[in-house]
Amino acid sequence: MQMIRLVFGIIVLLAIFRFPAIESRSHHGLAKAGIQFSALNCRKHSAVLTDFGGVGDGKTSNTKAFKNAISKLSQMANDGGAQLVVPPGKWLTGSFNLTSHFTLFIQKGATILASQDESEWPVVSSLPSYGKGRDGTGNGRFNALISGSNLTDVVITGNNGTINGQGQYWWDKFKKKEFKVTRPYLIELLFSENIQISNITLIDSPSWNIHPVYCKNVIVKSITILAPVTVPNTDGINPDSCTNTLIEDCYIVSGDDCIAVKSGWDQYGIKFGMPTQHLSIRRLTCISPKSAGVALGSEMSGGIKDVRIEDVTLLNTESSIRIKTAAGRGGCVEDIFARRITMKTMKYVFWMSGNYDQHPDEGYDPKALPVVTNINFRDMTAENVTQSARLDGIDKDPFTGICISNVTIALTEKPKKLQWNCTNVAGVTSRVTPEPCSLLPESKASGKAADCKFPSDLIPIESVVLKKCSV
Numbered sequence: 001m002q003m004i005r006l007v008f009g010i011i012v013l014l015a016i017f018r019f020p021a022i023e024s025r026s027h028h029g030l031a032k033a034g035i036q037f038s039a040l041n042c043r044k045h046s047a048v049l050t051d052f053g054g055v056g057d058g059k060t061s062n063t064k065a066f067k068n069a070i071s072k073l074s075q076m077a078n079d080g081g082a083q084l085v086v087p088p089g090k091w092l093t094g095s096f097n098l099t100s101h102f103t104l105f106i107q108k109g110a111t112i113l114a115s116q117d118e119s120e121w122p123v124v125s126s127l128p129s130y131g132k133g134r135d136g137t138g139n140g141r142f143n144a145l146i147s148g149s150n151l152t153d154v155v156i157t158g159n160n161g162t163i164n165g166q167g168q169y170w171w172d173k174f175k176k177k178e179f180k181v182t183r184p185y186l187i188e189l190l191f192s193e194n195i196q197i198s199n200i201t202l203i204d205s206p207s208w209n210i211h212p213v214y215c216k217n218v219i220v221k222s223i224t225i226l227a228p229v230t231v232p233n234t235d236g237i238n239p240d241s242c243t244n245t246l247i248e249d250c251y252i253v254s255g256d257d258c259i260a261v262k263s264g265w266d267q268y269g270i271k272f273g274m275p276t277q278h279l280s281i282r283r284l285t286c287i288s289p290k291s292a293g294v295a296l297g298s299e300m301s302g303g304i305k306d307v308r309i310e311d312v313t314l315l316n317t318e319s320s321i322r323i324k325t326a327a328g329r330g331g332c333v334e335d336i337f338a339r340r341i342t343m344k345t346m347k348y349v350f351w352m353s354g355n356y357d358q359h360p361d362e363g364y365d366p367k368a369l370p371v372v373t374n375i376n377f378r379d380m381t382a383e384n385v386t387q388s389a390r391l392d393g394i395d396k397d398p399f400t401g402i403c404i405s406n407v408t409i410a411l412t413e414k415p416k417k418l419q420w421n422c423t424n425v426a427g428v429t430s431r432v433t434p435e436p437c438s439l440l441p442e443s444k445a446s447g448k449a450a451d452c453k454f455p456s457d458l459i460p461i462e463s464v465v466l467k468k469c470s471v
């Protein structure tokens with residue numbers, strides 16, 4: 001017996017020394033459960049950033065603490081996975097990468113502060129589907145604050161903890177055209193699947209906020225994104241060459257598009273050939289006076305297909321759903337469905353631009369024309385609108401299959417005289433006021449048939465049931 005106790009004691013001691021910080025749920029059960037949250041998967045192991053030397057004073061760099069924590073916890077990927085808790089405090093850090101079967105939990109009262117020291121941000125190569133950096137002419141880009149490539153089963157969540165990008169440094173330097181490489185994003189996952197980003201607040205990103213690229217099965221849910229409406233390129237959520245994505249219950253105030261759906265840029269995006277498809281966006285509230293609620297493009301060269309948008313509120317926003325493309329993009333924007341959009345104070349309700357002529361370099365093919373077709377908008381109201389629609393297709397490449405039904409637009413005190421300005425577009429309308437342009441005549445069909453389509457099925461990610469987990 002004593003021998004067994006001794007051996008057991010040694011094993012316990014070894015275990016304690018080996019993983020001093022990491023609690024295993026199988027030992028403690030759920031008795032100590034604190035914060036409850038919903039996630040794709042719960043984890044067997046849990047650790048706190050302070051176990052790895054983290055200092056939450058807002059001044060000490062925690063880059064090493066995050067790296068050490070994630071490197072250690074990555075060893076548990078095949079043993080039930082691990083979660084890293086960021087407790088209340090201000091945790092300054094540079095860029096770090098995540099691992100698979102992993103949860104980053106940012107507690108209420110915790111703020112991850114993005115470093116303004118460029119040496120804390122490794123420079124990585126440009127995205128293959130873009131060829132070039134998006135800022136200026138240089139190649140390369142700063143790795144995102146929280147990043148990861150080729151991962152599976154990653155959850156970034158909290159009970160409304162914060163990530164603060166401290167963007168002022170980056171916005172100022174960008175405006176002075178002093179960057180040779182592209183500004184960092186806050187969260188970026190590449191070539192990954194089974195991703196959840198939920199219940200956190202993102203403030204003042206240097207550039208885009210959330211960028212899943214080349215990903216599958218992505219949920220972005222209950223996120224608050226705040227940036228001054230005057231600062232450059234602070235897009236909210238940018239699903240880019242992703243399949244099966246759900247974005248719901250988000251509140252976004254931004255200096256650029258609240259959601260920008262993308263799939264690569266001109267010849268690089270055409271060659272890479274990865275579309276964004278099967279995307280559902282619902283219950284979004286957006287304020288973006290200089291940009292769109294949901295933009296499709298401008299980089300769409302891998303194609304954008306099967307996008308469903310519903311129950312959206314737009315306040316003081318430039319346009320609702322904006323298609324941005326140009327000759328040279330190739331690709332397509334097709335099978336787009338939107339319904340139940342409520343708008344107040346809009347420059348345009350509908351805006352399609354076939355002349356968004358920003359190209360990565362001179363190597364683009366001006367004969368690569370985008371296909372824009374089967375665009376369905378229904379059941380919308382807007383108040384205080386300057387111009388109902390500005391629809392510019394491309395010469396010899398009209399945007400076709402446009403359907404708009406049951407839309408009531410009330411105008412501002414000083415509206416544009418020409419309410420529907422349409423060129424190179426084709427389609428039908430039904431029960432739309434003010435009266436649409438002649439290129440979008442009243443549908444001849446009667447009754448229900450005159451309603452534009454909206455799919456009655458779900459995309460697979462909409463049926464995923466989250467598990468109840470705890471910290």
Ligand SMILES: *[C@@H]1O[C@H](CO)[C@@H](O)[C@H](O)[C@H]1NC(C)=O
Pocket residue numbers: 095096097122124143147148149
């Ligand atoms: C993150 O991973 C990328 C490769 O995907 C690498 O280039 C970069 O250096 C890593 N960043 C850090 C902070 O380790």
Ligand SMILES: *[C@@H]1O[C@H](CO)[C@@H](O)[C@H](O)[C@H]1NC(C)=O
Pocket residue numbers: 149150191
């Ligand atoms: C991730 O996967 C892609 C596509 O399979 C591959 O091209 C890339 O090199 C991988 N990246 C890393 C960091 O492993």
Ligand SMILES: *[C@@H]1O[C@H](CO)[C@@H](O)[C@H](O)[C@H]1NC(C)=O
Pocket residue numbers: 036037038158159160199222249
């Ligand atoms: C996440 O947000 C949703 C919606 O606001 C809320 O119902 C839920 O309680 C939140 N979860 C946590 C852990 O705070």
Ligand SMILES: *[C@@H]1O[C@H](CO)[C@@H](O)[C@H](O)[C@H]1NC(C)=O
Pocket residue numbers: 160201224
């Ligand atoms: C989360 O925090 C942000 C910023 O403080 C706040 O605006 C938002 O209302 C909070 N969301 C929830 C669900 O508590």
Ligand SMILES: *[C@@H]1O[C@H](CO)[C@@H](O)[C@H](O)[C@H]1NC(C)=O
Pocket residue numbers: 345346384386412
């Ligand atoms: C209506 O829109 C104009 C801009 O066109 C704006 O200045 C004004 O404040 C808005 N009015 C209301 C009541 O929101």
Ligand SMILES: *[C@@H]1O[C@H](CO)[C@@H](O)[C@H](O)[C@H]1NC(C)=O
Pocket residue numbers: 340378379380381406
């Ligand atoms: C028209 O759209 C409004 C929302 O703007 C909706 O409440 C109403 O049910 C729709 N009418 C029909 C006949 O679908």
Ligand SMILES: *[C@@H]1O[C@H](CO)[C@@H](O)[C@H](O)[C@H]1NC(C)=O
Pocket residue numbers: 392418421422423
């Ligand atoms: C209508 O749109 C065309 C093409 O964008 C533009 O050239 C023209 O100035 C617009 N007309 C009015 C009256 O806004």
